[in-house]
Amino acid sequence: MNNPGNNPENKTGATPPTIGVFDSGFGGLTVLRALIQRLPRARFAFLGDTARLPYGSKSRRTIARYAAESAQFLVNEQDAEFLVIACNTASALALDAIQDAVPVPVLGVIEPGAEAAWAASRAGDVLVIATDATVQSHAYAAACRARGLRALEKACPLLVPLVEEGWTAHAVTAEVIRIYLEELNAEAAAQGMKPDTLVLGCTHYPLLRPLIERAVPAGMRVIDSAEAAAEAALRHFNGRAAPAAAPSAGQDAPPEPQLRCFATDSVEKFERLGSRFLNRPVGKVELVDLGG
Amino acid sequence: MNNPGNNPENKTGATPPTIGVFDSGFGGLTVLRALIQRLPRARFAFLGDTARLPYGSKSRRTIARYAAESAQFLVNEQDAEFLVIACNTASALALDAIQDAVPVPVLGVIEPGAEAAWAASRAGDVLVIATDATVQSHAYAAACRARGLRALEKACPLLVPLVEEGWTAHAVTAEVIRIYLEELNAEAAAQGMKPDTLVLGCTHYPLLRPLIERAVPAGMRVIDSAEAAAEAALRHFNGRAAPAAAPSAGQDAPPEPQLRCFATDSVEKFERLGSRFLNRPVGKVELVDLGG
Numbered sequence: 001m002n003n004p005g006n007n008p009e010n011k012t013g014a015t016p017p018t019i020g021v022f023d024s025g026f027g028g029l030t031v032l033r034a035l036i037q038r039l040p041r042a043r044f045a046f047l048g049d050t051a052r053l054p055y056g057s058k059s060r061r062t063i064a065r066y067a068a069e070s071a072q073f074l075v076n077e078q079d080a081e082f083l084v085i086a087c088n089t090a091s092a093l094a095l096d097a098i099q100d101a102v103p104v105p106v107l108g109v110i111e112p113g114a115e116a117a118w119a120a121s122r123a124g125d126v127l128v129i130a131t132d133a134t135v136q137s138h139a140y141a142a143a144c145r146a147r148g149l150r151a152l153e154k155a156c157p158l159l160v161p162l163v164e165e166g167w168t169a170h171a172v173t174a175e176v177i178r179i180y181l182e183e184l185n186a187e188a189a190a191q192g193m194k195p196d197t198l199v200l201g202c203t204h205y206p207l208l209r210p211l212i213e214r215a216v217p218a219g220m221r222v223i224d225s226a227e228a229a230a231e232a233a234l235r236h237f238n239g240r241a242a243p244a245a246a247p248s249a250g251q252d253a254p255p256e257p258q259l260r261c262f263a264t265d266s267v268e269k270f271e272r273l274g275s276r277f278l279n280r281p282v283g284k285v286e287l288v289d290l291g292g
Numbered sequence: 293m294n295n296p297g298n299n300p301e302n303k304t305g306a307t308p309p310t311i312g313v314f315d316s317g318f319g320g321l322t323v324l325r326a327l328i329q330r331l332p333r334a335r336f337a338f339l340g341d342t343a344r345l346p347y348g349s350k351s352r353r354t355i356a357r358y359a360a361e362s363a364q365f366l367v368n369e370q371d372a373e374f375l376v377i378a379c380n381t382a383s384a385l386a387l388d389a390i391q392d393a394v395p396v397p398v399l400g401v402i403e404p405g406a407e408a409a410w411a412a413s414r415a416g417d418v419l420v421i422a423t424d425a426t427v428q429s430h431a432y433a434a435a436c437r438a439r440g441l442r443a444l445e446k447a448c449p450l451l452v453p454l455v456e457e458g459w460t461a462h463a464v465t466a467e468v469i470r471i472y473l474e475e476l477n478a479e480a481a482a483q484g485m486k487p488d489t490l491v492l493g494c495t496h497y498p499l500l501r502p503l504i505e506r507a508v509p510a511g512m513r514v515i516d517s518a519e520a521a522a523e524a525a526l527r528h529f530n531g532r533a534a535p536a537a538a539p540s541a542g543q544d545a546p547p548e549p550q551l552r553c554f555a556t557d558s559v560e561k562f563e564r565l566g567s568r569f570l571n572r573p574v575g576k577v578e579l580v581d582l583g584g
Contacts, residue, residue, distance in 0.1 A: 051354070058558065158450075158453050165449055165450055176464060265354070
């Protein structure tokens with residue numbers, strides 16, 4: 001993060017902060033859901049760069065350019081004063097470029113995920129499941145190693161399409177998870193690791209958490225990077241003493257979140273699938289053009 | 293197709309024709325494989341627009357622009373005198389735009405697939421499985437209807453990731469195919485159809501053909517659009533009396549194909565997975581930049 005606290009107005013709690021949330025697609029809506037739970041009075045602007053997904057198959061330079069453009073839209077046109085990069089690929093490959101491109105604090109999902117794994121693990125051996133692109137970046141392994149953890153990563157490329165097919169409680173999905181985790185645990189054992197923590201390193205995976213919890217060995221903790229990132233954002237706003245984020249006295253139910261969703265293309269799929277990720281209607285998704 | 297036969301030299305058989313083959317990714321290598329089998333002495337230039345895939349989530353206008361740029365690269369820079377659009381989405385949404393963009397004949401995969409279904413079906417009722425984008429275009433249904441066939445289409449979004457995971461003979465894949473075909477046959481029965489033909493409307497699906505053949509009801513014919521498109525290309529060159537495509541007398545084994553492969557990004561995945569689709573090494577994939 002850089003430039004913390006650029007808008008002193010919010011330190012007084014007079015105006016709720018606007019938090020920009022960015023993803024290459026709409027999987028980052030699970031991060032937005034976790035943010036809304038913790039910061040129900042903030043305003044949110046979510047941008048899915050759906051015209052240019054998947055970032056995972058693109059070069060680091062291309063991803064950095066796309067992500068910087070998206071971040072600038074959220075800051076310059078939506079007045080976001082804090083950005084959450086709710087995309088593991090962009091967090092892994094473009095966090096520096098985004099921080100250079102905008103004058104507000106920028107939070108990725110990988111450091112909070114690794115931090116939560118560090119807090120959860122007693123053995124110091126951690127497993128990470130993610131998309132192919134995130135695993136190839138080895139960003140989780142590096143973030144874990146920086147905290148003295150050993151991490152073994154595995155790409156699980158079938159899990160995102162299974163979630164998008166809606167098979168989040170399906171026997172096929174349970175079997176695929178069983179196969180992936182069996183392979184991962186066997187590889188960990190072969191390396192002499194005794195893992196006690198599993199990090200969900202993809203924004204789609206929280207929808208599979210019940211199946212994954214059932215598939216892990218007894219006693220293994222499951223860490224959700226989306227939840228971990230939302231906790232880190234909450235600490236940021238608490239650290240700035242921003243009471244706008246906390247429910248006021250005498251108010252029981254959280255208010256309806258102030259939320260605008262934007263996509264660069266393919267609004268239909270975003271609107272159709274997004275509510276499963278956000279766990280509430282996403283409403284009208286607005287189309288924006290960030291250029292080719 | 294427009295402008296058939298722009299290069300009279302090939303009518304004499306003096307120079308083997310160059311056939312350009314275009315896909316948004318590398319699935320179209322199954323079409324290239326079928327082309328090489330039938331036209332072993334032609335030269336081939338294959339372009340996968342991997343930087344901008346998947347086309348399926350993009351608007352028709354965007355797809356048309358991308359596909360036209362790719363077609364122009366094959367014609368203007370690789371001297372292709374005949375183009376095969378080995379991509380169902382581009383064939384469905386951009387065939388006209390490609391034909392307008394280049395002065396050579398352009399063949400898609402959908403018309404040949406529908407034509408082969410017409411030739412195979414006695415009942416006149418046809419099933420089509422494809423990606424979500426191809427199904428949403430209803431291009432197969434329209435092409436079948438134009439031939440007096442009734443067609444029922446179903447999106448099978450898990451099949452591409454299962455192929456790319458390499459699970460082409462896996463029990464999970466067999467189960468997913470069983471579920472999809474059961475749903476499709478139930479829907480056909482509910483509509484009073486008696487389908488006897490199944491069209492594989494995605495360039496990845498030929499790799500699943502053995503599992504699909506085992507899963508269809510007895511007597512159902514399976515039509516592969518890749519094979520059908522290659523047959524149509526063969527007819528084109530035979531119609532022009534291009535003996536370059538036929539093995540010469542006294543030559544038993546087909547020669548090594550003259551093939552150059554290009555991609556706009558992500559050469560690694562192309563090289564790693566491509567040989568499964570092409571059924572031979574793809575060799576070095578050359579990176580080209582078609583712009584944003």
